[in-house]
Amino acid sequence: MANKNLSLLDYSEITGSAPIALRTHGWRAKCLQRLVRLDLPVPKTVALSFNAVRAIAAGQLPDLGGLVGRFASDQLLSVRPSAENSDWGGPSAVLNIGMNDERHAAISQTHGEAVATALYLGFVQAYAVHVARLDPDLFPLGEPCLPALQAALYDFEKEMEEPFPQDPKRQLAEVLRSMARAWEGTSARLLRQAKGAPEEAGLGLVVQAMAGGFGTSESGAGVIQMIEPVTGAPQVTGRYALGGQDRGAVSNNPQAIYLTRDPRGPSLEDQDPEAFAQLVRHVEVCRLKLREEMQIEFTIVNGQVAVLDALKVQRSSRAAVRVAVALAEDGIITRKEALTRVTPRALSELLHRQVDPRGPREVLARGIPASPGASTGRLVFTSTAAQASASRGEPCILVRRETSPEDIRGMHAAVGVLTERGGMTSHAAVIGRGLGVPCIVGATGIRIDAKNRQLHTGRHVLDEGELITIDGTVGEVLRGAPNMLEPATDRWFNTLLDWADEIRDIGVRANADTPSDARSARNFKAEGIGLCRTEHMFFEDDRLTVMREMIFADTGQDRAAALARLLPMQRSDFKELFSIMQGLPVCIRLFDPPLHEFLPHTREGMKQLADALDKPLSEITRRAEELAEFNPMLGLRGVRLGVTLPEIYEMQARAIFEATIETAKRGEKVVPEIMIPLVSAMREVELVKARIDAVAAAVRVAKGSAFEYRLGVMVETPRAALRAGEIAQHADFMSFGTNDLTQMTYGLSRDDAGRFMSYYIQAGVFPEDPFHVLDTDGVGELLLIAAERGRRARKSLTLSICGEHGGSPESIAFCRAAGFDYVSCSPYRVPVARLAAAQLTLKAEDAAEEMPDLR
Missing domain, CATH: 3.30.1490.20 (ATP-grasp fold, A domain)
Structure with a gap:
């Protein structure tokens, strides 16, 4: 002793x-x-x-x-x-x-x-x-x-x-x-x-x-594992160094030999087949008994194998999924354990192309990884250039100081987005995640020279058209085109998520604004659309012109005429969404943004609009100045537009109902959910509801068809949360838009807070960025108050969250504990939410089993 x-x-x-x-x-x-x-x-x-x-x-x-x-x-x-x-x-x-x-x-x-x-x-x-x-x-x-x-x-x-x-x-x-x-x-x-x-x-x-390092000429050390660490495929992997004593002998050692027979050089299997066979058996025993893919560190001295150590194989996210499923299918671990072995956020990497970690990478700049995945394309500095590049079939990376709603078309056309400014909830970040487009925001050390169309990275000056790669998973801007790994939504991925769906006890929908988004949502097995932001449908060229005609209409009659031209476009949009979702619920948010977002911001743009509308430039400028607001996020938008310009919501409601009837004729029953944005008072809901009910009645008579629909509200203001009991009397559902609710609760701009948020977190003012991780204390208390008061007034009230937090495991845990019916997130976060929800259910089951029986 x-x-x-x-x-x-x-x-x-x-x-x-x-x-x-x-x-x-x-x-x-x-x-x-x-x-x-x-x-x-x-x-x-x-x-x-x-x-x-x-x-x-x-x-x-x-x-x-x-x-x-x-x-x-x-x-x-x-x-x-x-x-x-x-x-x-x-x-x-x-x-x-x-x-x-x-x-x-x-x-x-x-x-x-x-x-x-x-x-x-x-x-x-x-x-x-x-x-x-x-x-x-x-x-x-x-x-x-x-x-x-x-x-x-x-x-x-x-x-x-x-x-x-x-x-x-x-x-x-x-x-x-x-x-x-x-x-x-x-x-x-x-x-x-x-x-x-x-x-x-x-x-x-x-x-x-010590067991190695000297002996016969075949003595040495090495490491062996039975999977390829990037893909997870079964493969004997490792190296062996003659004369070595530990794993350090094979690291970056050009003299280390292969384990299995290889045309590129000598192998341990050739030199000592008996020792090689022993090692394979040892690793297989470890997999079976330790219930994990292990890497063994070994030595061989005079033909005798010694095992010095073993540790879990370091692996990529795609390998982690494959290994977990394979172990469960082989009966080594249970399905439930397989679900707990993959972190939800790791799944987001599998949905996109990734830079192959086995290859070299030259980093030009770093920023905030706002939307995962990697893409290679040629530098462009405007949305127009991005669209032109896409039309030529050339992938491009859109680089902006920061994006705005009018960049939507360019973001759709680009394969990646890079911005000089912004944080995790800036416009570029939110839209990038929604589109599934790799995005880096707040890139430090870069400077955009718009006049000369150049990107300065400190050590390099890149001209428009040069080839770069952005890795939105880690936040790195790379030179050229490194080797890529394709998305891994394969059998292993789908099997794991099917197991998750069997267990989870909270619904998962997707935020989808376009048919492309809806298809992605369906592919990822979302249970419907929890938020369709209709304003994104109006930024296409043909619709944008009509929208501007409506904005510049002199009378209600002229405004109605412009909206009548938008009606068939909206109806077609909704028909396609309903068809893609195949009877699953679709929650459509009525028009939300302030009208000035649809107007050009440059004098040249104003002149082009004057030509298109055949109006004097002075009138265009005057109208734009009238619509300008000191604080547009708190101005004439959302339900306020629906109250003051009711024709917009009436057109949208008519389009929804007519699309519902036409879809039903094809044998697909749809019960659309219509959501009123930015409410803060019961009377707002009453006014809008009365008009929508009237449109529904008119459509039923005109078409001779019956249909159902549900009307709800988006809770984005603190007052709506506090007065939820009153509002719920006129709503079938409440969906919490936590982006704006967080913004209004804190009095922070989600687009600007990224500039100082890191200082606040370092100083301990906030534990996390509240736009990135739901503030369960402050904003969360408002959600709980609204949920309790809303359901007290209306027991059947459906509760959900559809803000950017919806795909976060922490937010899902909060919503599940609060008794919410579902969460809604961008399509590419749906798999993350499905797995996170299942893991939370398993955690709750384990906690219940550990509770003492007090009976």
Whole structure:
């Protein structure tokens, strides 16, 4: 036993029955114990607990004689870190402890001076840098030779004013003390906290017999796993380095050989088929018994395989999905466990093309990754140029200082969007996610020269037409066209989500404004459309002109005439949406934005509009000035337009009802949901509802057909939330638009807050960007108040969330707990929401099972 007076310094040899636990000894020690229990050939190993390492850092040491006595007298040792989580890292491993002049002479006799020198020099270099903390430049890595060893020993003695330690016990003591103190250091603490480790995270250490590095010419070290880490496909993967001692020997080593037979060079399978077969069996046993795809670190000495370590294979998101499903289908884990092994946000990467991580990438700039996926195209600086490029069949990247609603057509035409300004809820970010277009916003260090059509990135100046790639998953702008991975919405992806749908207990719809959006929603198995923003339908060229005619109409009769021309266009839109959704619910938000958004903002645009409408330029300018508002987000928009210019909502309602009737004639029953935006008072709802009911009655008479519809409101103002009890008397449903509700609750502009939000988060004012993660305290309380008051007034009231937060796992958890019926999010976030909802259901089930039975 270790020193009995220092129980904290007890150590345990790792056997199948030793008291080793993840929370006391760390992942490596526990993993080695599991390997021992599987009868894998693990070298003798001793584990020191978290408490022992803390005591060592404080100046106490274990019984070194007893610890070293666990091994053969001439055994070289290694010390490796063992934190609770492998992702938290730890001090660098130190190998070949025990090498000294005597061992150098002995190994020279048995294996040759070159082998002995390489071992001794490697140990001196590692000890000097990682234990004695000497300047690495004094101990450069190079070709091992006797003069280099002698120089290293001389430099060590000169710097430390004492010879290199020869006593193996002292060497081990210094290694243990150095690693323990390194873990307690400030920089190491901050680094692991950045990786998610708690402040009090402990470190264990494992002392292991060296098993490799010298022997016959075939001796060496390597790593092996049974999947390809990017795709997850079954494939023996890894390398083997002759003369190596650990996984570091195969990292970036051009001399490392392949494991399986390969035309590109020699392989372990050719050189030692028996050892190769053993390794494959070991990995298969780990997969079956440890219920995970594992990477094994191994050595081979004189034909004998030793397993030094094993850890979960690092893998891409697409590989994670395939591995989880494959393990479940093989009966190794349950379907429920497979669902918990994939993070919801990882799914968003599978829906888009991605830059292949195995290839090189030249980064030009970085920004906020606002919409995932990667795309390559030629630089363009205007929506017109983007449309022209798309018409030629040339992919393009639209670069703007920041986008506005009039850039919608350019964003549709582009394969990616890059903006100099903006945050996660800026216009470009929201629309990019909705379209499934990769988008980077708030790119630091770039400057757009619109006059010369150039993009300045600091070190480079890029002209319009140059080829770039944006990686919206990580927020990097890349030069040229790197290798890409195609979307992975394959069998594994769909199987996992089908399993999720069997479990989740909250609905998932999609925000879809166009037929293309609706098709994407259907492909991702959304249960309907939770938000169709009709204003996006009016930015097409033919409709935009008619919209402007309506805006400039002098009389109600002229306005009605322009709207009559828009009616068949709107009816066609809704018919197509209903057809695509095949009877699933479609919630249509009536016209919302202020009218000035449909007017040009430049003098040239004004002149073109004057020509198109055959009106004097002065009249166009005057009307534009009349419509301009100091704060348009709080001005004449939403339901206020419906009250003051009722013809717009009447036209839209008629289009919806006529599309409903025509769709029903094809045998597809539709019950459209009509949503009134930006309400703040019950009387607003009453006025709009009366007009819509009147239009419905007129259409029923005119068409001789009956139909049903549901009328609801979009809760985006704090007052609507507080007065939900009154409003619910006239509404079948309430859908919370958390983008505007957050904006109005905080008094923050969602388009401008990104400029200072990072400072607020760093200062601890907000824990997260409230436009990115739902504020469950403030905004959330308004949602709860509205839900409670609304359902008290109308028990059958349907509740949902359709703001940008709708696809967030945190928001789904809140909505589910509050008893909401469904969430609605952009089409490309539907899979994320489906998986998140299932995981929340499983978590709730587990919590219920853990509750004591109080009956």
